[in-house]
Amino acid sequence: MSRIITLLLALATPGFLRAAETSIRDDRPRVIVTTDGEADDRCSMIRFLLTSNEFEVEGIVNSSSQFHWEGGQGWNAFHPVTWVRDQIQLYAQVYDNLKLHDPNYPTPEYLLSRWKVGNISGIGEDEIRTEGAEWIAEVLLDESNSRPVWVQAWGGCNTISRALKIIQDDHPDRMQEVADKLRLFLIWEQDETYQSSIRPNWEHLGVPTIIADQFDCMAYIWPKVLPEETKTYFQADWMGKHILQGHGPLCSAYEHKDGAFHAEGDTPAFLYSIPNGLRNMESPGWGGWGGRYVKVRNNVWLDPPPATDWKHPEGRWHFGNSWSKQLENVNSPAEQQMRTAYFKPMWRWMPAVQNDFAARADWCVKDYASANHHPVVRLKETPLDIEAEPGKAILLDATPTTDPDRDILSFRWWHYIEAGTYAGKQLPESSQPKATLAIPLDAQPGNQIHMVCEVTDNGEPPLTRYQRVVVRIRD
Ligand SMILES: [Ca+2]
Ligand SMILES: [Ca+2]
Structure with missing residues (x-):
């Protein structure tokens, strides 16, 4: 239904003839984002909205994490969930122009209809049947669409955990069917619920699961860990010219740090699902814009070790034992070389990733002939x-x-x-x-x-x- 509406809206638009050279596609990856609303999630969301023509956006769901939850104080404070709606409203202001460049951009109304509030009231709270958890369960149980759904945890896994418990409680006979459809991309395990609930109940069903650590080179530590040749794309000169200035209200809302890139730790979760021809969605080991991974158990994939004697943890893969954090402040040239190599599966694509972002920023304000x-x-x-x-x-x-x-x-x-x-x-x-x-x-x-x-x-x-x-x- 929504796709027909999008098409009708596109037909009514002057730019349609050029944009129509790319046809409406219904084979795009289906994605659900869960986010804890940290400052870097809010940066990632701006890029995500500008990339939403590449996906079928099935859900944008507020969730908590070990870092942010409703009632958290100081640094742990929870940004009011309405930030998602606010960003979609900014997207609405540039939507007509984006559509000149690709009719696959979803309408702001459609995106708002997919925005749900999940489990946000505590770290790892996964008991309450929230609207967000019910929604994720509904998408996964929808028998009219058997295509895979990439469910991304930009924060804790708790809302995803609750959604899977709903399926387990209400439809235990359909767990394998859901597992066959489900794909998980977790930015660390930002609460205990993967280990306490998802792993014991779902891992043996073969759910393809990526739990990433190498994303951290796009988070706050980028100035320390990216190689010099890629830093240009994150510094104030580049960000000001290509994103922050003269690119409309959505890009100017991007929360920079003194004009430079601040952090987008969660962005690799959706970079992975952009169908750019690298075919990485066929196997996490194949590598692509969202990194490259190795299988460690069942169908669970973690980061390639920085050296052969580094062993993956048996349990949770998180901030507390992350290799990124262990390598963040190393000083010796040999260790710094190891650190650069560790993040290479991600940074090797960064010039292309940042130029992709810059083109989408242009699409907010330029006509078809003036943009790339x-x-x-x-x-x-x-x-x-x-x-x-x-x-x-x-x-x-x-x-x-x-x-x-x-x-x-x-x-x-x-x-x-x-x-x-x-x-x-x-x-x-x-x-x-x-x-x-x-x-x-x-x-x-x-x-x-x-x-x-x-x-x-x-x-x-x-x-x-x-x-x-x-x-x-x-x-
Ligand atoms: Ca986050
Ligand atoms: Ca071109």
């Missing part, structure tokens, strides 16, 4: 999944790639070695749209070699999209 839009990477006679023997030459052909602005495109076919299982050396890259991959003779049967076609346009800001091809070695 992402290239559309297309392959020819190159399947996304290939089986091949060692020694074989494989054609990788991205020549049909286009750009909606007819920008000049630069191509890079590169071997994402960390994502694959081939144990040899990094394979050579190509700067041509058409490349040949020679499968190394020492590749072993069953190995995966991940090749990424990265395409960047010459617009302002430059925008990047990808297509990953996975080669599996045959006997």
Whole structure:
């Protein structure tokens, strides 16, 4: 229903003819955000709203965390839940302009209808059947839509926990069906409820679950831990020019720190669900804008260890035992190098991530012809999944790639070695749209070699999209 309304509204808009070049899509990732409303959540939400054309937003739900809850004092104070409504109202002021750039932006009315208040009254409170918990349960139980739902915890897991308890209490026979649909992306375990309730009742059902720590390089510690070459995109000059000034009321409400990026620790939870061609949603081990993870038990994925002798915790993965926190203030060059490598699965994408943000900020105020839009990477006679023997030459052909602005495109076919299982050396890259991959003779049967076609346009800001091809070695 809402999609039809969006389409009708788009048809009534002067910019529709240009924007219609991208059609209304109904295969977008379904997402539910739960947020504790910390200052950095409020920054993340502005970026999330500007990215909401990429998702089917099923819910935005206030929740508590170990850091913030209703009744918390001082630093633990809880920001009044209405901040979500306030931001959607600012979004409403730029919505008509955003729609010139993509008809998939949801209406402000639709977003408001998906805003619910969950469990906020204490740390890890998951007993009350709140509106937010009921809503998450309803979405997961909706039999009319079997597509996966990415449920993100930007704060505690307590409202998600309550939602899953509702399903367990009222529909115990449907738990496996819900588990098959559910995907979890947790920014740490910001309360005890994953361990006390979700893990014992749901983990064995195989729910794909990412519990992230590497997100922290986009949180408050970014000036310490990001490599110098990426810091430019977070400093005051860049933020002022591309986001804060001259980009309309939603971007000017962004809570900066002396003009610079402050923190968006929760942003990786939805960066992960942007369908940018990296295909990371197929496996947390494949890596993408939301980081790269390793499986530690059942279908639970945590961060790759900074060194082989660092072991994942048996229990909760949180602020108190986080590797990010252990590495935050190291001084020796060797440890600092380890820290940089630890966060690389996240920061390696940051120039593209920040330019993506800047383009969306432009979409708030510019017409279609004055703004930039992402290239559309297309392959020819190159399947996304290939089986091949060692020694074989494989054609990788991205020549049909286009750009909606007819920008000049630069191509890079590169071997994402960390994502694959081939144990040899990094394979050579190509700067041509058409490349040949020679499968190394020492590749072993069953190995995966991940090749990424990265395409960047010459617009302002430059925008990047990808297509990953996975080669599996045959006997
Ligand atoms: Ca948060
Ligand atoms: Ca472009």
